[in-house]
Structure formats: structure tokens, C-alpha cells
Amino acid sequence: MLQVTNLTVKFPSRRGEFTAVENVDISVKPGEIHGLVGESGAGKSTIGAAIIGLLQSPGYVAQGEMSLHDTNLRTLTPAQAHAVRGARISMIFQDPQTSLNPLMRIEDQLIETMQAHEDISDADARDRAVALLSEIGIKNAAERIKAYPHQFSGGMRQRVVIALALCTNPELIIADEPTTALDVAVQSQVLDLIRALADERGIGFILITHDIGVIAQITDKVTVLRGGKVMETGETAKILREPEHPYTQALLAAVPRLDKKIDRFLVPATEADVEAPQIISGIDAEAWLLDGGVQDPIGLQAHDITVKFAGERTSLFRKPDSFTALDSVSLDVRAGTVMGLVGESGSGKSTMAKVLTGLVQPSAGTMTLGNDALPDAKSRARKDQSRRIIQMVFQDPYSSLNSRHRVGALLAEPLWLYGLENDAAKRRALCEAMLSLVGLAPDAIDKYPHQFSGGQRQRIAVARALLARPRFLICDEPTSALDVSIQAQVLNLLKDLQKTFGLTMLFISHNLAVVRQMSDDITVLQGGKVMESGGSEPFFTNPQADYSKNLLSLTPTL
Known part of the structure; x- marks a missing residue:
């Protein structure tokens, strides 16, 4: 469904060009979840932004091919790219607080998104929005759809963001750190939802994360990135069980263990950057x-x-109810x-x-x-x-x-x-x-x-x-x-x-x-x-x- 070949992204500056992504290959089949994992600055989010056409200026795609089925994503005009973005490729951002307009009800945001990409009446869009919220696990969707974002918990807000990504029936969804700020219970719910959407709707996912546990839980394939380059790629089970690249081995060794307690965490090469304490200006x-x-x-x-x-406070004459934290x-x-x-x-x-x-x-x-x-x-x-x-x-x-x-x-x-x-x-x-x-x-x-x-x-x-x-x-x-x-x-x-x-x-x-x-x-x-x-x-x-x-x-x- 998605084929990315030899992708290179550069950012010009006064000091020359910085290569953020270099010669990256990625493929995603319908219903497949492809994980991108690596440290901060590895180029994970840059790859997602390049695919959906949201690279921050002055960044640009220097070389490579990107295609969604038979559509060449690199040759699209701005108008054509806008039509593809949202309708065929959607994105789930890391922070649901910034993805949702705090001044608009959930209902209005979902209807606005649908009507931006297709000719649909308010009534039909609302019916589809209510059905969508029910599908992703929001109870009493007909009433909750009238709420504002601040009236939802963090996990529920992330579900609403997923509903926004789904409301145009996309072929591909790019999920950029969708569970970073969530606790384990809510994270599990969101990951189960993503897996179900891939299996039942045949939607392809690119899951961007630094959490190896999340990669292990739901992805089919994984690409390990470092400094904008691919270190290793393949089926998730094989990569995690038998990592071949030393960097992948070091990254897995740094993951905290749930099954036993260790004395010290193993750290990839960046540990060498931390110098031993020194006595400065005569002070220890x-x-x-x-x-x-x-x-x-x-x-x-x-x-x-x-x-x-x-x-x-619900009334001027009534004492507000208290919440026991x-x-x-x-x-x-x-x-x-x-x-x-x-x-x-x-x-x-x-x-x-x-x-x-x-x-x-x-x-x-x-x-x-x-x-x-x-x-x-x-x-x-x-x-x-x-x-x-x-x-x-x-x-x-x-x-x-x-x-x-x-x-x-x-x-x-x-x-x-x-x-x-x-x-x-x-x-x-x-x-x-x-x-x-x-x-x-x-x-x-x-x-x-x-x-x-x-x-x-x-x-x-x-x-x-x-x-x-x-x-x-x-x-x-x-x-x-x-x-x-x-x-x-x-x-x-x-x-x-x-x-x-x-x-x-x-x-x-x-x-x-x-x-x-x-x-x-x-x-x-x-x-x-x-x-x-x-x-x-x-x-x-x-x-x-x-x-x-x-x-x-x-x-x-x-």
C-alpha cells in the first residue's frame, strides 16, 4: 500500500545543510502496523511528516520515492496533496491537547473534518460521528459528542483524536507517539484499538515511538533508526529476539525489565558522553x-x-460539589x-x-x-x-x-x-x-x-x-x-x-x-x-x- 524508497530529507541553514533522514526504505501493507523506533533525533517524526506532506520549512525531500498505491506522493500539486492529506492519509499526534480545538465541541470538530473532504450534510456527518465514537469505545456517544475537549480524560481525548483520523476512512494512519503521556491501563486500551482497526478495517499504520514495549506489543514490522539512518528492519518478533545490529542490541539492553531487578541499566554509546565528576574551582x-x-x-x-x-458551580445559590482526590x-x-x-x-x-x-x-x-x-x-x-x-x-x-x-x-x-x-x-x-x-x-x-x-x-x-x-x-x-x-x-x-x-x-x-x-x-x-x-x-x-x-x-x- 505504501512504498517509501531511498528517502532523504534535508534542512538548509546558514551553516550548511543538515541531513535529518538519509536513504530510508519503508513499506506498509493494508492492515499492517509498521513501527519506527529510535532515540530522540533519529528522524522518526520527520519521516512521518514527509509522507503526509507536513515537513516544517525550510526542510525538503532531497531525494527518494513515496507512493500510496498508484499515487506518487512526490509529484502532487499543493491542492492534490491537501486532498490526499486527511482523506487517504491521516495522522495521530502525540499530545491530544494540542490536536483538538479547546473552543469547539467534539461534534463540531468531527463534522468539520468530514465536510472538508466530502459533500455530506450536517445530519449525516453527525450520525457517522456518533457511530465512530461508539466504535472506538466512548460510552453514551450521543451525549458525550456535545462535550468540549477539557471535559474528557487524557485517554478519552486520544480516542477522540483517533476518531478524527478515522472519520474520512483513510488507507494509512501515521501515529506519532500516541501513548507517551498515558498510563498503562489507558495505553493498553489505545493500543488494542489501533490493533483492532488494522485487523478489522485493513488500515495500515506507521507507529512512531521510543517505547520498545509498545513495539513488541502490537507491531508487525519494525525499523530501528539512529541519526536518520536505518540500523535494522524486519519482522518485529525476529528483530526483538535476534537483533543483529550492535545498536539494536544496546537499545534493547537499556529497556527496564519487569521480570527481574537489576543493579544498573546498560546504556548505548551515549553513556560515554557523560564525564566523571570533577572537582571544580577547588569545590567538591x-x-x-x-x-x-x-x-x-x-x-x-x-x-x-x-x-x-x-x-x-452549577448554581449561584448552591455550594459546588467537591471531588475527593x-x-x-x-x-x-x-x-x-x-x-x-x-x-x-x-x-x-x-x-x-x-x-x-x-x-x-x-x-x-x-x-x-x-x-x-x-x-x-x-x-x-x-x-x-x-x-x-x-x-x-x-x-x-x-x-x-x-x-x-x-x-x-x-x-x-x-x-x-x-x-x-x-x-x-x-x-x-x-x-x-x-x-x-x-x-x-x-x-x-x-x-x-x-x-x-x-x-x-x-x-x-x-x-x-x-x-x-x-x-x-x-x-x-x-x-x-x-x-x-x-x-x-x-x-x-x-x-x-x-x-x-x-x-x-x-x-x-x-x-x-x-x-x-x-x-x-x-x-x-x-x-x-x-x-x-x-x-x-x-x-x-x-x-x-x-x-x-x-x-x-x-x-x-x-
């Missing part, structure tokens, strides 16, 4: 942290934490250990982290840090020691670092905020030493966040948290946005820091394979309630709660 960052008492483990206990949020949740994070906190989206994981850091006020419950009662959010002043002792590494390093400030200013903030170093020259030297400790060159201090990759930005976020001399570190999905090799590097870094400094950690993730490698204990949340809590290894070998068993069964593995 490791010694500075140890002098600050970070080596003294501290435990944290939370008892019967309840958090309620006000709902939407956490319902009598208790945690016991032992000193010097890692507690894994898992559950699907909306289970209350991030809300719990915000309660511990004083960002959310609980309506009930008590907390203890070490031997001292932890003040609640309203009475926890900025100078309270718990503000410094408990630090957090957020999920998205793009938004957790202020893009207008240089790295040096971002790192120095905890030092002057908590009065740890008042001399500006010493602050700078200490920041450089901390960058070296987390595997970055000291000259990174004068750059801006946008000049770094996602993995490097997350290292900067870790360095900033360490400069507060914390004893309790909360990591909220710290690697969910990173590809597999960069994820392995960051997880190795966190393992080393935890072991060296005896940090107590709360590790939040929906990736159970990652949690097994990182945690000593585990707590499972569902709907704001604790389903199971105890040792990590007993949980993975013999889970007690039905919900825990279901989560483990849904996790993609090799």
Missing part, C-alpha cells in the same frame, strides 16, 4: 553535600491524608529507601507529592518528617526547614526550568533562597561543581535551558534540587518524556545519588518496569485510595490486590 560538590547532612537518612510518614477539590491515604517511606508510588492517571500520585511539598493543603491527616510533625501547607513558611529538606524533580524538564534565565541563575536560586551560600563567586563555583556531579560540563552554567536535550535538562533539574541539600527527594515521572537510552542514563544517575548520599526518595511513575528497578517498597493508588502497600519484590512476584494484578498484566514487556 559531593563533600559539600555530605557536610550538609544529606547522608543522614530521614523517614517520612503520612497518616490518613485526605484532599478534596471544589467542583464546578485523596481518601485517607497513608504512606510510610523508610529512611534511606525508595518508595515507588504507582497508579493510573487520576489516582492521586501527583496530588500526594504536592501535599508533601506544601503545594496542596489537605483537609485531613497528619505528616511526620523524621521525628518532627510536618506543618501543613498553610502554616509551612518559606523558611521552614522542611521546604529545603524535601525537594522535587518534576516530570517535564521543559516547563520546570525558566527558559528566560541562564542555567547558573536557576541553580543558584536554592543557595541564596535558603541562605546556604551568600558569596556570589562561591555560588557560581558550587553550581559548576554540581553540574559536573550530575554529568554535565561546567560551561553549561552560561547557557539557556533550550540549548540542552531533554535528558540534559532533567540532569539540570536534579542538580538544582541537590543544591538545596535535601534529605528527601520526590521524583514525579522524571523519565516519562525521555527515550529509552536517555531514561537509562537518568535512572543510573538517580540510583548513584541515592546510594552515595543515602537519600530517601518517593519515586512516582506509571511505568512499572522502571519502578521495579528503582524502589525498595511500593504503594499502589486507585481513585485516591491505597490498594496495596509493602515491599517492592513481593509486589512484583505475588501481588495481592486485583487492581495490582491488572496493572502488571497490562504493562508492555519484551
Whole structure:
């Protein structure tokens, strides 16, 4: 159905032409799912954009052939390309939030898409839209179709995006990281839907992802890319069982294992780029942290934490209903250990982290840090020691670092905020030493966040948290946005820091394979309630709660 031969894509710049994709061959049959896998910058999304005709200017197809059945995609006029795009080739983007117009109802967006490609009445288009939403698993489709995007969960929004891609009955759908931001339960539903559409409708799919587990679960063929070049291609089962190229072997070795716990992640050649920590300007960052008492483990206990949020006001005279985000949740994070906190989206994981850091006020419950009662959010002043002792590494390093400030200013903030170093020259030297400790060159201090990759930005976020001399570190999905090799590097870094400094950690993730490698204990949340809590290894070998068993069964593995 789709044949791509010798595809080369280049991007001109003042410094010459950058070759993003070089001599790539891909073929897709009707009903076949062809996976494209590789690290960030491998050219996966560029290939998809070239096929559908959405290459960002000034990028262009330098050479190669692309055909959809008998249609030569390279010789189409702009008008012809517009007719093919959407009608015969559709795309599912990574973030459903940006794919849907927040000001339009779902009904209007589906009808608009259909009418852009065919002559169909509003009534007929609406009937088809309702049937389509029902087909992809949205209950009460006739009522839900009138909702706005923000009234759906992340998984339901992704289903709506799939409905948009399907409403013109395309022959080929390009799915660009369609499950990256979804938890395992919702991810499994979306992947099952894609597999069913391929089998029942005969739609061909190109599935772009950095998740090897997803590739293993539903693709028929896979192409492994690196630096815009094909490393290996063939049937998925053969590639994953008997990889021939050293890069494919290294990529598979970096995937976290769900079946056993390992001491350290194996990382492809990029590990060589991370230099050993150095003593910068006479300052040893490791010694500075140890002098600050970070080596003294501290435990944290939370008892019967309840958090309620006000709902939407439906009447001027009626008090809005409340939503219970956490319902009598208790945690016991032992000193010097890692507690894994898992559950699907909306289970209350991030809300719990915000309660511990004083960002959310609980309506009930008590907390203890070490031997001292932890003040609640309203009475926890900025100078309270718990503000410094408990630090957090957020999920998205793009938004957790202020893009207008240089790295040096971002790192120095905890030092002057908590009065740890008042001399500006010493602050700078200490920041450089901390960058070296987390595997970055000291000259990174004068750059801006946008000049770094996602993995490097997350290292900067870790360095900033360490400069507060914390004893309790909360990591909220710290690697969910990173590809597999960069994820392995960051997880190795966190393992080393935890072991060296005896940090107590709360590790939040929906990736159970990652949690097994990182945690000593585990707590499972569902709907704001604790389903199971105890040792990590007993949980993975013999889970007690039905919900825990279901989560483990849904996790993609090799």
C-alpha cells in the first residue's frame, strides 16, 4: 500500500545543510502496523511528516520515492496533496491537547473534518460521528459528542483524536507517539484499538515511538533508526529476539525489565558522553553535600491524608460539589529507601507529592518528617526547614526550568533562597561543581535551558534540587518524556545519588518496569485510595490486590 524508497530529507541553514533522514526504505501493507523506533533525533517524526506532506520549512525531500498505491506522493500539486492529506492519509499526534480545538465541541470538530473532504450534510456527518465514537469505545456517544475537549480524560481525548483520523476512512494512519503521556491501563486500551482497526478495517499504520514495549506489543514490522539512518528492519518478533545490529542490541539492553531487578541499566554509546565528576574551582560538590547532612537518612510518614477539590458551580445559590482526590491515604517511606508510588492517571500520585511539598493543603491527616510533625501547607513558611529538606524533580524538564534565565541563575536560586551560600563567586563555583556531579560540563552554567536535550535538562533539574541539600527527594515521572537510552542514563544517575548520599526518595511513575528497578517498597493508588502497600519484590512476584494484578498484566514487556 505504501512504498517509501531511498528517502532523504534535508534542512538548509546558514551553516550548511543538515541531513535529518538519509536513504530510508519503508513499506506498509493494508492492515499492517509498521513501527519506527529510535532515540530522540533519529528522524522518526520527520519521516512521518514527509509522507503526509507536513515537513516544517525550510526542510525538503532531497531525494527518494513515496507512493500510496498508484499515487506518487512526490509529484502532487499543493491542492492534490491537501486532498490526499486527511482523506487517504491521516495522522495521530502525540499530545491530544494540542490536536483538538479547546473552543469547539467534539461534534463540531468531527463534522468539520468530514465536510472538508466530502459533500455530506450536517445530519449525516453527525450520525457517522456518533457511530465512530461508539466504535472506538466512548460510552453514551450521543451525549458525550456535545462535550468540549477539557471535559474528557487524557485517554478519552486520544480516542477522540483517533476518531478524527478515522472519520474520512483513510488507507494509512501515521501515529506519532500516541501513548507517551498515558498510563498503562489507558495505553493498553489505545493500543488494542489501533490493533483492532488494522485487523478489522485493513488500515495500515506507521507507529512512531521510543517505547520498545509498545513495539513488541502490537507491531508487525519494525525499523530501528539512529541519526536518520536505518540500523535494522524486519519482522518485529525476529528483530526483538535476534537483533543483529550492535545498536539494536544496546537499545534493547537499556529497556527496564519487569521480570527481574537489576543493579544498573546498560546504556548505548551515549553513556560515554557523560564525564566523571570533577572537582571544580577547588569545590567538591559531593563533600559539600555530605557536610550538609544529606547522608543522614530521614523517614517520612503520612497518616490518613485526605484532599478534596471544589467542583464546578452549577448554581449561584448552591455550594459546588467537591471531588475527593485523596481518601485517607497513608504512606510510610523508610529512611534511606525508595518508595515507588504507582497508579493510573487520576489516582492521586501527583496530588500526594504536592501535599508533601506544601503545594496542596489537605483537609485531613497528619505528616511526620523524621521525628518532627510536618506543618501543613498553610502554616509551612518559606523558611521552614522542611521546604529545603524535601525537594522535587518534576516530570517535564521543559516547563520546570525558566527558559528566560541562564542555567547558573536557576541553580543558584536554592543557595541564596535558603541562605546556604551568600558569596556570589562561591555560588557560581558550587553550581559548576554540581553540574559536573550530575554529568554535565561546567560551561553549561552560561547557557539557556533550550540549548540542552531533554535528558540534559532533567540532569539540570536534579542538580538544582541537590543544591538545596535535601534529605528527601520526590521524583514525579522524571523519565516519562525521555527515550529509552536517555531514561537509562537518568535512572543510573538517580540510583548513584541515592546510594552515595543515602537519600530517601518517593519515586512516582506509571511505568512499572522502571519502578521495579528503582524502589525498595511500593504503594499502589486507585481513585485516591491505597490498594496495596509493602515491599517492592513481593509486589512484583505475588501481588495481592486485583487492581495490582491488572496493572502488571497490562504493562508492555519484551
